[in-house]
Amino acid sequence: MSLATxxxxxxxxxxxxxxxxxxxxxxxxxxxxxxxxxxxxxxRGDLFVIDGLDKPIPMGLxxxxxxxxxxxxxxxxxxxxxxxxxxxxxARLADQARxxxxxxxxxxxxGMMLCNHPDFDYKQACFDAYNLWIAEYCAAHPDRLLGxxxxxxxxxxxxxxDLRRIRxxxxxxxxxxxxxxxxDYHDPVYAPFYEAAIDLGLPLSFHILTSQQDNFKTxxxxxxxxxxxxxxxxxxxxxxxxxxxxxRHPRLRLVCVEADAGxxxxxxxRMDHAYDRHRYWLPSGTLTKMPSxxxxxxxxxTFQDDWVAFQVKDLCNVxxxxxxxxxxxxxxxxxxxxxxLAKHAAHLTPEELRWVLHDNVAELYGLPAA
Numbered sequence: 001m002s003l004a005t006x007x008x009x010x011x012x013x014x015x016x017x018x019x020x021x022x023x024x025x026x027x028x029x030x031x032x033x034x035x036x037x038x039x040x041x042x043x044r045g046d047l048f049v050i051d052g053l054d055k056p057i058p059m060g061l062x063x064x065x066x067x068x069x070x071x072x073x074x075x076x077x078x079x080x081x082x083x084x085x086x087x088x089x090x091a092r093l094a095d096q097a098r099x100x101x102x103x104x105x106x107x108x109x110x111g112m113m114l115c116n117h118p119d120f121d122y123k124q125a126c127f128d129a130y131n132l133w134i135a136e137y138c139a140a141h142p143d144r145l146l147g148x149x150x151x152x153x154x155x156x157x158x159x160x161x162d163l164r165r166i167r168x169x170x171x172x173x174x175x176x177x178x179x180x181x182x183x184d185y186h187d188p189v190y191a192p193f194y195e196a197a198i199d200l201g202l203p204l205s206f207h208i209l210t211s212q213q214d215n216f217k218t219x220x221x222x223x224x225x226x227x228x229x230x231x232x233x234x235x236x237x238x239x240x241x242x243x244x245x246x247x248r249h250p251r252l253r254l255v256c257v258e259a260d261a262g263x264x265x266x267x268x269x270r271m272d273h274a275y276d277r278h279r280y281w282l283p284s285g286t287l288t289k290m291p292s293x294x295x296x297x298x299x300x301x302t303f304q305d306d307w308v309a310f311q312v313k314d315l316c317n318v319x320x321x322x323x324x325x326x327x328x329x330x331x332x333x334x335x336x337x338x339x340x341l342a343k344h345a346a347h348l349t350p351e352e353l354r355w356v357l358h359d360n361v362a363e364l365y366g367l368p369a370a
Contacts, residue, residue: 012322017086065332089140115177115210153180178211186243244285262308265315268292
């Protein structure tokens with residue numbers, strides 16, 4: 001019997017592939033001439049071009065789920081050859097069935113890259129358009145397609161407006177850019193925004209590759225850059241914990257998306273060590289608990305084939321671990337998720353399995369009990 005038969009598995013991090021009209025058809029008319037658009041290049045294949053960003057977004061890796069490693073390439077793909085479920089909600093159900101998944105929390109793809117756009121007005125217009133489209137996409141099957149909205153964090157007031165609109169659209173959470181416009185996220189100026197998120201029941205998400213620090217600039221061979229892309233999420237967790245955000249907002253929930261989870265126990269230790277030994281010459285916010293206690297209670301982490309996360313479950317909070325398949329991206333476990341879960345999670349108790357594969361994410365987003 002597969003795990004999918006016993007547990008209605010929810011992927012806590014999956015993606016869409018935004019279709020060509022996502023922004024063009026919905027963006028504020030003041031930005032229509034600059035809206036992100038799909039173009040074809042004879043040498044590089046189809047590309048999403050974003051005004052104000054130096055490099056276009058190639059389609060090769062954004063929908064490479066199921067391809068063998070030796071076939072992965074950034075360039076040469078055509079949009080019509082990608083997984084149709086990336087933009088067609090009916091086709092998406094077949095993709096879920098093939099992977100033994102009953103529902104997915106849905107994040108953007110092009111929208112991830114837009115998080116680092118320097119023009120916050122442009123970014124706001126793009127995210128407003130995306131939120132309309134993802135709401136339409138998920139409305140086809142709202143119990144199986146669980147959309148996450150985006151905010152540009154142009155200001156605290158705009159952020160609150162976005163939260164309310166995201167809730168009105170029926171979306172389940174909000175994804176923030178790694179770098180806001182006003183001040184960094186630990187600043188008390190964001191108190192009204194955090195309380196609004198709590199009141200509206202919208203967890204905050206930070207995805208890898210959405211911070212300015214996630215720039216692939218590392219030493220050595222290019223492959224070493226892959227090792228650095230979780231650092232943005234780790235820095236944000238540190239800012240929230242050491243900055244006293246969770247101390248001031250004890251009901252706030254934060255999700256680190258696609259940054260894996262095997263690193264969590266050591267990170268919690270190192271936070272505690274830093275606070276215990278170095279807080280007098282490296283000041284932090286006011287804390288009444290050890291940093292690891294805030295992490296353990298407030299921070300959720302999503303992971304795919306990070307088998308270490310399952311091995312260290314007893315060294316962190318297993319109720320904050322969220323499994324994901326990352327479909328349809330190149331890091332996806334689709335369509336082999338059942339095989340990998342049977343191998344990686346064999347030592348978990350039935351209760352722990354249900355927590356990581358269903359209950360944790362269901363409780364986080366207020367989904368009906370299975």
